[in-house]
Amino acid sequence: MNLTSFLQDKRLTVALRGEIDHHSAKEVLRVVGNKIDLYLPYTLVLDFREVTFMDSSGIAVVISAVRRMRELRGQVIVQNVPPQPGKVLAASGIERIVKVEEGSCTA
Amino acid sequence: MKYENYMTLEFPSKSANEAFARAAVACFAAQLDPNLEELNDIKTAVSEAVTNCIVHAYRDSIGEILIKCRILPENTLDIVVRDHGCGIEDIAQARTPMFSTGGEERSGMGFTIMESFMTSLNVTSRPGRGTTVHMKRKIVRRGSTD
Numbered sequence: 001m002n003l004t005s006f007l008q009d010k011r012l013t014v015a016l017r018g019e020i021d022h023h024s025a026k027e028v029l030r031v032v033g034n035k036i037d038l039y040l041p042y043t044l045v046l047d048f049r050e051v052t053f054m055d056s057s058g059i060a061v062v063i064s065a066v067r068r069m070r071e072l073r074g075q076v077i078v079q080n081v082p083p084q085p086g087k088v089l090a091a092s093g094i095e096r097i098v099k100v101e102e103g104s105c106t107a
Numbered sequence: 108m109k110y111e112n113y114m115t116l117e118f119p120s121k122s123a124n125e126a127f128a129r130a131a132v133a134c135f136a137a138q139l140d141p142n143l144e145e146l147n148d149i150k151t152a153v154s155e156a157v158t159n160c161i162v163h164a165y166r167d168s169i170g171e172i173l174i175k176c177r178i179l180p181e182n183t184l185d186i187v188v189r190d191h192g193c194g195i196e197d198i199a200q201a202r203t204p205m206f207s208t209g210g211e212e213r214s215g216m217g218f219t220i221m222e223s224f225m226t227s228l229n230v231t232s233r234p235g236r237g238t239t240v241h242m243k244r245k246i247v248r249r250g251s252t253d
Contacts, residue, residue: 021121057214
């Protein structure tokens with residue numbers, strides 16, 4: 001899987017896309033993890049604009065990214081979350097551990 | 108119980124079938140004229156139930172997953188997801204938010220999401236025999252002229 005990403009001033013933005021379920025999450029975890037290891041960012045931005053469906057597997061993706069970024073003493077920002085993924089993220093209380101920007105998390 | 112329509116799905120516990128299962132249930136639910144949010148709630152809950160079968164019930168094997176959907180009176184969708192896998196020893200523990208035996212790839216939020224996205228959730232299980240997840244979702248009637 002190829003995920004488009006953008007790096008500026010140690011801020012890495014990764015554009016997630018498509019349906020994130022248990023079937024696809026393992027690959028998303030691997031790709032996001034590899035990008036963190038490669039670029040060692042201070043801030044990781046997970047952009048959900050192109051995510052068309054997400055179940056609790058997507059929560060595990062975010063939590064895993066938060067763990068890796070904590071090891072680097074960095075932070076995770078979640079942005080542009082559409083209503084369906086937003087409702088799943090809100091149900092998990094994820095806003096307690098990551099910053100949610102633009103396109104709110106409360107569906 | 109009197110039902111107005113029904114369908115049955117049977118498929119092996121391969122993760123590629125997760126998308127198929129939630130899409131099929133959503134197609135069946137369409138006759139209740141749900142809005143997008145209701146449809147997404149149903150898809151999400153079905154995805155969680157099927158994922159549990161794949162990740163937990165048939166952890167090291169491929170087994171059969173059965174989904175039965177019925178349209179009940181009062182615009183209600185009734186969904187049963189059944190497996191013949193390992194079963195759950197402690198259902199209360201399994202339903203606890205953030206509890207998971209699935210490792211880093213799982214968040215432990217599956218049952219919590221099913222519970223909050225559906226009108227009702229009932230889980231029965233017999234260790235070694237399998238698990239049945241029974242969910243209901245009432246769909247709001249809109250724009251009816253009667």
